[in-house]
Amino acid sequence: MRHLVPSAAAVAFLIAGCGAGDAAGSSAQAGGTLTVAVTSDPQCLDPQQAGSSDAITVNRQFVDSLTDHDPDTGKLGGWLATSWEADPKATSFTFHLREGATFSDGTPVDAQAVKDNFDGLVKLGAKAVQAATYLSGYRESVVVDPRTVRVEFAKPNAQFLEATSTTSLGLVAKSSLAQPAADRCANGVVGSGPFLLEQYTRNQQVVQRRRDGYAWSPARITNRGAAYLDRLVFKIVPEANVRVGLLESGQADAVLGVGPQDTDRVKRAGLVISARPNPGLVYGINVNRSRPLVADGAVPRAIQRAVDRRQVVDTILSPDYHPATSVLSAPTLGYVDLGGKLSADPAAATEILTTAGWVPGADGMRVRNGQRLSLVVRYYTPDSGLAQSSLELIQQQLKKIGVDVVLKPTPVAQAIQTFKDGDYDLIWGNASAADPDILRNYFTVQGLNAVRLTAGPLQDALYAQAGEGDPARRAQQVALAQQLLLDDGWAIPVYEPTTVVGLSAKVRGVRFDAASRLQFIDVQRAGKGGK
Structure with missing residues (x-):
């Protein structure tokens, strides 16, 4: 094999x-x-x-x-x-x-x-x-x-x-x-x-x-x-x-x-x-799709286009780091370069929100059906400070398209319980592993299910790769899973862990x-x- x-x-x-x-x-x-x-x-x-x-x-x-x-x-x-x-x-x-x-x-x-x-x-x-x-x-x-x-x-x-x-x-x-x-x-x-x-x-x-x-x-x-x-x-x-x-x-x-x-x-x-660079899931924002503000995927897709990954790396990090080009980092088995989907385009992000019915409110933040577009983001402490600094910059980037972000630090010791409770719209993190099955472990009900994944093509691809003994066919399922995670707004990768x-x-x-x-x-x- x-x-x-x-x-x-x-x-x-x-x-x-x-x-x-x-x-x-x-x-x-x-x-x-x-x-x-x-x-x-x-x-x-x-x-x-x-x-x-x-x-x-x-x-x-x-x-x-x-x-x-x-x-x-x-x-x-x-x-x-x-x-x-x-x-x-x-x-x-x-x-x-x-x-x-x-x-x-x-x-x-x-x-x-x-x-x-x-x-x-x-x-x-x-x-x-x-x-x-x-x-x-x-x-x-x-x-x-x-x-x-x-x-x-x-x-x-x-x-x-x-x-x-x-x-x-x-x-x-x-x-x-x-x-x-x-x-x-x-x-x-x-x-x-x-x-x-x-x-x-x-x-x-x-x-x-x-x-x-x-x-x-x-x-x-x-x-x-x-x-x-x-x-x-x-x-x-x-x-x-x-x-x-x-x-x-x-x-x-x-x-x-x-x-x-x-x-x-x-x-x-x-x-x-x-x-x-570490293999596995890159640092990024994952979306709890069971929450009403992000359930239809429009808001996550807009955030995907609004985040300027190069600015995060150049401002917060150092030349040792690289902007994410997929949900998996480059050294991971089965990695596919999807960087073309991750270029910053605030105009495209604005169009996605407007088409979905989110219009600017009195304070510039978007509103739909009387509800303000304000999202809770969880991240873990203590760390080197990179999570908070990165998220504060992303908070500024999203404010420009009318998305309000509330940052909530969470002790590392409470990580598993946080995933279980699902008390977040978005959650920041990464996971190191050389094998792409980390996608199934993190995103499906067999693992942490950070995004509250339900039945559909993404779940099918994640389960299929885990049971596929042929390397070429497995690679196809891993590639499909990476594409769906981005295209359907489940994950918003930011930079490669290093x-x-x-x-x-x-x-x-x-x-x-x-x-x-x-x-x-x-x-x-x-x-x-x-x-």
Whole structure:
């Protein structure tokens, strides 16, 4: 079974993003500690339950996956599995596991371990939100022999093979599977990765140490043995300017979440900026079509034409970011460039509203049947401030065509409940994933259903791609879904999410994976013994 391959532009993005921080040169040596300043506490040290970007980055270092998505080629390669077969209907997947891989407690990564993990993930249910979507329709895993396992689904699951490369389906030891879900979050898990959890102090730091004897990196990783570093220290530093200050002073070797306002500052200090667009849903506005003001699609279509994406990027962001050209970002499998539909045209937006019966009121805001066109937009905090700044600019753009926008910040902890309640006309956000099935997970009743999708061509396309084993036919359904999301006014994409990292010039070998998360097994620091 082949996979959808990114466009040439997407591959170019991927290649440009890999090998971050190679500036240290041949003077770099093994050993020492690398300090990484991250934006938020991971909250959960179980990769199967973790959800935030920082949590996934922290967890990735001590958990491995069955497969590896190569960001250079867009193809799957081996990791804990050396090869696999998938039936044409995408209901059965057989994995052949490598010899010698073990969890850090010494137990083998064998077929029974894979079965135990997938069975356990299903039992976790809503606690493993992302993994649950990847395992939709899961029936059972069959141990064929100690090195061969067959994973079976009751219905086609076209995105499962790609999902086996994610941290969410990373494998943990039986001893961790036996622990309560809350304990796994608080105390961490036993994985098979190149680092081990040494200490976790909530809201302060996570310390990991090298696992001696590790020898099964994916083929794209230069280092074929144990990590070069002795330790990784992830310091939780919510304030962007403080993170950059730590990098400038040498108290941190890498910082995540470098904001557009700080990129020039980092460069002026002689430090390195490395950026890569994230795959998945772009940042944008999604429309709750169950709400009366937007139900017929006219208002969303008008907003689509009124939003000036280039102005948002040029005003709020930096050259590391790009205006959205679809609901999916360019590095995502199955991405289609629909940028021609997303050029700003306020005159066209005005015409759409007028034709739909929305006329200017006394204050310039549009009115229809005595009802003012005022829309509630939800967005999540805390963040780098980009959401609020972007939405405030979009608020100004929409005011010019007579659409009033009320911004309502919402704590991240309330995100799931907000989706369930549907107390919004519009909602801002994005979701990272390399596979286009993220569209089904986000927009349909099988997932978050942010837009309150009902029966129709869009729902049909989203469900059809999820069960299509033929890559070419699946690509057609993914392309159709992207077109319908824009044309019918379900989604209003704005800009591509981008991971921007600041690095000391002494650091070499920081790698982006296909999901734009950082991997540190290749990292060395200049100078004898590191830091």
